[in-house]
Structure formats: structure tokens, C-alpha cells
Amino acid sequence: MSIASVFDIALVALILAIGASTILVRTAFAAVVMFAVYGLLLSIAWVRLHAVDVALTEAAIGGGMTGLLLLGAVARSRSDDVDRVRVGYPVRLAAGGLCALVVAGLAIVVLHPPAAVPTLAPVVMENLPPSGLGNPVAGVLFVFRALDTLLEKVVVLLALLGVWSLAPDRAWGGTPGLQVYAKPDPPLIFLAQLLPPVGIVFGIYMCWVGAKDPGGAFQGGTVLAAMWLLVIVAGLQKAPAISRLWLRGLLIAGPMLFLAIGLAGWVFADAFLAYPEGYAKPLIVAVEATLTLSIAVALAMLAAGPPERAQQQ
């Protein structure tokens, strides 16, 4: 047994143990912390599976943003007068039964793999060069399955609309209820001044390098969103009111450009979301750059929550 497989076995055992204790701990806070730890371990597991793109996303979303969102939810459920609804036995039983069903389905798939695993990887590698991209994941996302990617970005916007629609009428168009520090905290302000310059450069780098190496719009956008949130939380800048025109413009800029290029594909390349020959890479990089901005704003606004205060005139 090689030392690499010793590492893999130890990692899998640790992931299973952390996963089990996420379910078994009694308080919501402990479960959220365990879940963040679980996300960190999963990103190492993706690296071992040579899926660096997924590892980057998992590190940013699973380790960072989800923890931020869930910890906020825990704090809210502690402080608000949330009605402690006791869940009845039938509901619990149904939830348990459905979960067991999902696990059984997964187990069947995992334990009985087909003799020849179906794969489109060779076809992708064969058809990648004409697009000018070097990263096969970016190729799948923006050339072969561009429609999926477009719809994915629209889903992020729909999720944001869902969060915003939780706002009471009087606060509509106001500023999100992201809790800011009660009083200025010097270490936090220090971090909020020092980290964002590095983070912004890394976010842009992620977006740029995505065409050639692992990275891309989503990873870059998540980093930018996190940096913006850090500045807001430290009290260095106010969260914008959601009725701001520039905010809404940035939110839709990425998907709109993607859609426009897709429609132009009908005229210039005979198909929706097809790129004219020779122009594929510059068009894709342009779409990725605008998408990065849109995703950054959308994720930051998602984490900031529904508007709670009416806009001050």
C-alpha cells in the first residue's frame, strides 16, 4: 500500500467521522461549525480526485460563504422570538424515511457501477482546441453546455429575488439587515483594510486564469463577494440600498451579456449560444469577466439578507 493511499484512507475516515458528528451534535451552532469543517475536508478530497476546479469552489462556498450564511441564521434563531415549533413524529418519520431512500439510491449506484463507465471526456478533449481554451472544465461550461451555465446564473438571481421578497413592505428598496459591529473593533478593521486588496487581486486572477487552468467566474466572484462583505461587516462601508440602479445593473450585466452573445450566435454562427469561428475565446473571457462581477454582487447581497431598514433620504 502506497503512502498516498494511506493518506486517502485517513482522509475518508476523518470525513465520515465529521459527517456523523455533524448529525449527532445537539446544538445548531455546533452542527454549523462541524459543517464548515466538513466543507474544508471535502475540498482536500476533491484535490485528491484531481478535480481542482471543484476544490476551489468547495473551499470558497463550502468553507467560507456557507459558514457565514449559516452562522448568521443560527444567531438570528437565537435572538429572535422564533416560535419553538415542536415537530411531530409523523413529520420526523417521513423526513427520516425520505433520507434513507436517498441514501439507498446512492448506495445502489455506488455499489453497482456499470462495467464500462460512460464518459464524454475524450470527446471534450478532442473538440477543445478550436475554442482556444486550455481548461476542459471551462470548455464544458461555456462551449458545450453553455445553456446550463446561463440558466445557472439566472437561478442565482432568482434565489436573490426570493431572499429580497422576504422584506416587509416598508423596507422594500432599503438597505439589507446585515448586522454591523456595535462599536469599531480595531483588529477587525485592520483585517478589513489589509485582506481585500489581496483578495480582489486573487479574485481577478481566478477569473482570468479560468480559461487555461482551474478557476473561473464563480470562484472569482465568490472571493470578491467575501471581500465586500468583510468591508461592510467591519463598518468601513455601508451596505447599498437594493433599489440602487448600479446595483441592479451589475446584477443583470453578466447574464444579459451572455444572453446577447447567445442570441447573436444565431445570426453569426447558425445556432443559439454558438460562437463565430476564431472569436470564441475573447467572447468567453468577456462573458466570464462580467459574470464574475454579477456573481460577486449577487452572492454578497444573498449573504447580506433581505432589506430591513427603509432607505434614508
Add this chain to the structure above:
Amino acid sequence: MSSLLFAASVFVLLTVALGLFAILRRSADVDRLMAVQLLGTGGVAILLLLAVASEMPPVVDVAVMLALFAAFAAVAFVRNASGVSREARGE
């Protein structure tokens, strides 16, 4: 050299796992937060070792990502703690 670096990453993983279970046994919230911090640092070390051992330079980017997000759990926790106590005092 590659297998030595792998051995080092196994060692770091095991010590981090030990530390995790030591911390998670305790009930205080702050102790749990330290678990995230320990795993963040350990995870970065493991990723750097893996990147060099398996000669996959892009893995270093994952380590940068973890390092950038390392402080976020603590920031969220402390922010919420200050928010809760503010509300509890009725301010």
C-alpha cells in the same frame, strides 16, 4: 522526495484530526471555533504538501482560497455574538 512529503501530509492530517476531536469534545462555542481555525491552517499545510508532492501547481490556488477565507468563521461568530448581546441588553 514525493513520498516523504506525502508522509508529512499524513502526519499533519492525523495530528489535526486528534486536535479536532480534542476541541470538539468541549462544549464552549469558542472552542469549536478553534477547531475551524486549526483545520484551516492544517488544511493549508496539507494542500501545499500535496501540491508539491504530486506536482500539481494549481492546488496552491486552493490553499490561497482557504487562507483568504480562514478568518471568516471567526468574524461571523464574533459579529453575531456582539449583535446578540446588543439585543439582549435592549439597545
Add this chain to the structure above:
Amino acid sequence: MSLVMDIWTICAVSAGALFFLAGTVGLLRFPDTLTRLHALTKVDNLGLGLITLGLLPQTSSLLLAVKLVIVWLLVQLSGAVVTQLVAGAIRQHGADG
């Protein structure tokens, strides 16, 4: 020359790993939260620092080496800030936040 580099890597990485062990032992043995916080920072600074220094001669390009150092600096920064934040929270609200 490469032999000297390899010996350096082995020594530094082993020393770094040892600090990870020391940090864990500290977390296991120290009596209260503030002292455990102290153990944690040794892992951030020395454990990761020595491992990074040890890996530097093995990197294939200068850019990669610079990235390794940046990672270490970032972890130092966030480690220092997190320690301050957590210790401040303990002083204000007790260990349960």
C-alpha cells in the same frame, strides 16, 4: 546542490510537522480557553511557516514560490486577527459567546 536542498526540505518540513503536533498537544493539555488559543497560534506561525520554507526549494517556478510565501503571510494575518477577535469575545461574553 540538490542534495543540500533535499536535506533542507526534510529538516524544515519535519520541524513544521512537529509544531503541528506540539499545537495539538497544547490543545489537549492546556487548562483554559485563552491558553489553548495561545497553542493554536504556534501552529499558524511556526508549523505552517517551517513547512512553507521547507517546500520553497522544491517549487518549479519563482511565481509558485512567491505564492507559497503569500499563503503563509495570509494565514499569519488571519490567525493573528482571529486570536484577537476570539479573545475579545471571551472577555466580553464568556466562552459561550
